[in-house]
Structures are given as structure tokens and as C-alpha cells.
Amino acid sequence: xxxxxxxxxxxxxxxxxxxxxxxxxxxxxxxxxxxxxxxxxxxxxxxxxxxxxxxxxxxxxxxxxxxxxxxxxxxxxxxxxxxxxxxxxxxxxxxxxxxxxxxxxxxxxxxxxxxxxxxxxxxxxxxxxxxxxxxxxxxxxxxxxxxxxxxxxxxxxxxxxxxxxxxxxxxxxxxxxxxxxxxxxxxxxxxxxxxxxxxxxxxxxxxxxxxxxxxxxxxxxxxxxxxxxxxxxxxxxxxxxxxxxxxxxxxxxxxxxxxxxxxxxxxxxxxxxxxxxxxxxxxxxxxxxxxxxxxxxxxxxxxxxxxxxxxxxxxxxxxxxxxxxxxxxxxxxxxxxxxxxxxxxxxxxxxxxxxxxxxxxxxxxxxxxxxxxxxxxxxxxxxxxxxxxxx
Numbered sequence: 001x002x003x004x005x006x007x008x009x010x011x012x013x014x015x016x017x018x019x020x021x022x023x024x025x026x027x028x029x030x031x032x033x034x035x036x037x038x039x040x041x042x043x044x045x046x047x048x049x050x051x052x053x054x055x056x057x058x059x060x061x062x063x064x065x066x067x068x069x070x071x072x073x074x075x076x077x078x079x080x081x082x083x084x085x086x087x088x089x090x091x092x093x094x095x096x097x098x099x100x101x102x103x104x105x106x107x108x109x110x111x112x113x114x115x116x117x118x119x120x121x122x123x124x125x126x127x128x129x130x131x132x133x134x135x136x137x138x139x140x141x142x143x144x145x146x147x148x149x150x151x152x153x154x155x156x157x158x159x160x161x162x163x164x165x166x167x168x169x170x171x172x173x174x175x176x177x178x179x180x181x182x183x184x185x186x187x188x189x190x191x192x193x194x195x196x197x198x199x200x201x202x203x204x205x206x207x208x209x210x211x212x213x214x215x216x217x218x219x220x221x222x223x224x225x226x227x228x229x230x231x232x233x234x235x236x237x238x239x240x241x242x243x244x245x246x247x248x249x250x251x252x253x254x255x256x257x258x259x260x261x262x263x264x265x266x267x268x269x270x271x272x273x274x275x276x277x278x279x280x281x282x283x284x285x286x287x288x289x290x291x292x293x294x295x296x297x298x299x300x301x302x303x304x305x306x307x308x309x310x311x312x313x314x315x316x317x318x319x320x321x322x323x324x325x326x327x328x329x330x331x332x333x334x335x336x337x338x339x340x341x342x343x344x345x346x347x348x349x350x351x352x353x354x355x356x357x358x359x360x361x362x363x364x365x366x367x368x369x370x371x372x373x374x375x376x377x378x379x380x381x382x383x384x385x386x387x388x389x390x391x
Contacts, residue, residue: 014042094163096140100126103143110146110353111195113309120244125192132189134178137171138196140164142355145203149354161207168200176227188244198224198314202346203355206362217363218370221317221339225325228318258305260298267384268298271341274377279334289321290334296320297342304348310356313345333371337381340367344388364389 013024014031016039025032030042108121129136144164151157175197178190201220260268271294280287296319303312327335340363347360364385371382385391 012044014044016042094144094160099140099143099147099163102147103139107143107146110355111199111310113311124244128189128192132178132186132193134171134174135189135193135196137167138175138193138200141167141171142196142200142203145200145207146354148207149203149357164200165204165208168204171197179227191244194228194318195314197227198317199353199355202359203357206358209362216366217359218336218339218366221363222325222328224317225320225328229322229325256306257299257302260302260305263384263387264301267341267381268294268301270377270381270384271338274337274381275334277377286323286327289323289327290338293320293324293338297338297345301345304345308348308352310349310353313349316342316345331370333374333378336367336371337378340364340371340382340385343367344385347389361389361391365391 012026014026014029014034017024017031017033022033026044029044030039033039034042104122104126108125109118111121112118125135126139129139141164144160144167148157148160148164151160171193175190175193178186178193182190201224202217205217205220259265272291275287275290275294279290297316300312300316324335324338328339343360343363345360346356346363349356350358350360368382368385368391371378373379374382
């Protein structure tokens with residue numbers, strides 16, 4: 001005998017939700033779906049008996065769901081996203097609508113390269129997130145971390161940090177799955193999420209620095225490298241699929257750059273000479289890879305000199321060779337030194353982008369400690385880094 005499946009659809013949803021065949025929370029009018037999607041004409045043709053007595057539904061007294069969780073359930077587009085809690089006694093739950101408001105009014109600006117991208121990050125990407133949960137989780141994670149940086153009271157800030165971590169963790173696995181299955185339908189969402197993931201990964205170590213389990217900057221950046229190896233398929237396989245044009249309107253993509261100052265030019269020459277002497281004699285393949293990586297990093301420094309925006313800083317992360325990433329994972333000293341040079345470029349965003357605050361300095365400090373004292377040629381490269389970062 002077959003068992004009938006329990007009914008899960010909304011019986012008395014609004015007409016808009018019924019036409020779109022999505023679950024309605026049956027509140028309003030307007031319902032939460034219509035509010036979040038900006039739909040007009042939210043009407044209810046089917047009126048349940050409860051609506052004749054009240055305009056809102058009362059929770060069942062025997063329902064074990066807490067009021068805070070019920071508040072999260074009211075956002076239909078964000079259902080199934082676990083609310084964040086903290087072990088702090090003063091903690092509470094963070095409403096995802098508060099986070100979406102933060103993103104759409106302030107946080108999105110920290111991802112823009114130019115005025116032409118404001119509409120993309122403020123309007124198009126959040127709407128795209130309605131169809132891709134990992135992107136929605138990424139948006140909420142970044143906004144929560146942004147709020148945490150504005151709070152001086154540690155207990156309250158920890159609530160938002162924990163919430164950001166929770167959403168970030170929820171986005172990671174489905175994002176990896178999406179990267180492995182890039183298609184015209186999802187490439188825009190993957191592209192947007194890759195930028196958000198980079199910002200989160202750069203911001204997290206500084207926000208969680210007080211905890212013993214907090215990740216180090218070097219570990220986080222290597223994780224970003226690994227993740228972006230998959231995203232690079234968008235640029236090679238699906239370039240024609242991308243509609244968002246993220247970063248494409250910025251000065252970085254134009255054929256204009258600024259000459260390096262004499263000190264920085266000398267530092268890159270020293271790095272090239274070190275690659276010749278240290279790597280070229282023992283590993284010809286790695287030597288060529290390093291040459292390419294150094295050349296592109298130098299180009300990013302020149303582009304940043306012309307246009308001080310995140311594009312040339314983040315572009316290097318997505319462009320490096322997979323074998324170079326492997327050498328970083330193996331903690332090869334020369335590769336760590338090259339990453340240290342990039343840390344100087346990351347440090348240039350300090351003060352202009354909240355998610356990069358102190359991150360360049362933290363990365364360089366970690367790498368200096370790991371490399372330690374070396375021969376004079378290595379020391380000359382490190383001295384330039386110390387001067388640039390005022391260490």
C-alpha cells in the first residue's frame with residue numbers, strides 16, 4: 001500500500017507565487033516573496049479561514065520553534081538557511097534582511113571598481129542570488145562581516161562574525177560544486193561569488209585574530225588560489241557567457257599603465273635575478289612559471305599605479321599558474337617571497353576597502369617570520385618589502 005506524501009506546498013499562497021509555482025509564506029499582502037522581488041499586485045484569491053479572523057498567522061503553542069527562528073522563517077527566499085548563534089551570553093540572532101539591507105546600501109560599494117559597476121553590484125547581483133543559494137550566502141556573509149567591523153563592543157561584533165562564518169561555510173561546498181559544473185546559466189553567479197569569496201577570505205583572519213583557531217592570512221590566500229583555479233575556466237571556456245562585466249569597465253582592463261617608481265623597479269629586478277640564481281639552475285619548469293608569475297605581478301603594480309582600485313590586486317590571484325599554487329602549498333621559499341610582494345600590493349587597499357584593512361601587513365609579517373634570515377640577495381628583496389609596509 002503506497003503512503004501518501006505529506007503536503008508541503010502553500011495552500012493559500014498569493015496569486016503571484018501560485019503563477020510562479022513557488023512556495024508562499026501566506027503573510028501580507030504583500031507576502032515576503034513579493035516584497036523581496038519587488039512584485040506589484042500581491043493578491044490572495046484563496047482566503048483561508050484564519051484570514052477572516054486575523055491578517056497574520058499565529059504560531060502553534062506546541063510548536064517547539066523559538067520566536068527568533070520563526071522570524072528567520074518569515075523570509076521565504078532565505079528559508080533553509082540556518083540562523084547564526086554565538087556562545088557569547090549576550091548573543092542573539094541576526095536577521096538576514098538586515099544583512100541584505102547592509103549589502104544593498106553600503107557593502108556593495110566596496111566591490112565596485114567604477115561608477116559603472118554600482119548597478120551591477122547593488123541590483124543585478126542580489127537578484128541573481130535569489131536563484132543561486134551559494135551567492136545569497138556569500139552576500140549575507142560579507143555584509144555580516146562588514147557590520148562587525150563597525151562595532152566597537154566585542155561581544156556584539158562576535159555575533160556578526162559568527163554569522164558571517166556560518167553563511168560563508170554554507171556557501172563553500174555548493175560553490176565548489178558549481179565551479180565544477182560551469183554553464184551559461186550559472187557563470188554570472190559563479191563570477192560574482194568568486195569576487196565575494198576573495199573579499200571574505202582576505203577579511204576573515206583579521207576579524208578572527210583573537211581566537212586560537214583563527215586561520216592565518218597565508219593559509220587563507222592559498223585557499224583562494226586553489227578555488228580560483230576552477231573559476232579560471234570561466235575566462236577560458238565561458239568568456240562569452242558572462243554578462244555581468246565585473247571589472248571590465250575599470251582602468252585595469254584598458255591599455256594604460258604607469259611606470260614603476262625606481263625603488264619598486266629595482267625590487268622586481270632583484271626578484272628576477274633571484275629566480276635566475278636560485279630556481280633556474282635546479283628546476284627549469286618552475287623557473288619559467290615563476291618568470292610568468294613575476295611578470296604578471298609587475299604588470300598589476302603598474303596598473304594599480306594608474307588606477308588604485310581592487311581589479312589589479314585581485315586579478316593576479318586568478319591568473320597564477322596551478323603549479324605555482326602547488327609550490328605555495330609546499331611552502332617553497334621563493335614562491336612565498338613572490339606572494340610577499342603581492343602582499344605589498346594588497347596593503348595598498350588598506351584604508352580604502354574595509355575588507356582589506358591590515359591584511360597586507362598581516363600577510364607580509366607572517367611570511368617574513370616564516371622565511372627568516374637568508375643570504376644577502378634574499379635580504380635585499382625583503383628589505384624592500386619592509387620599507388613599503390613600514391615594518
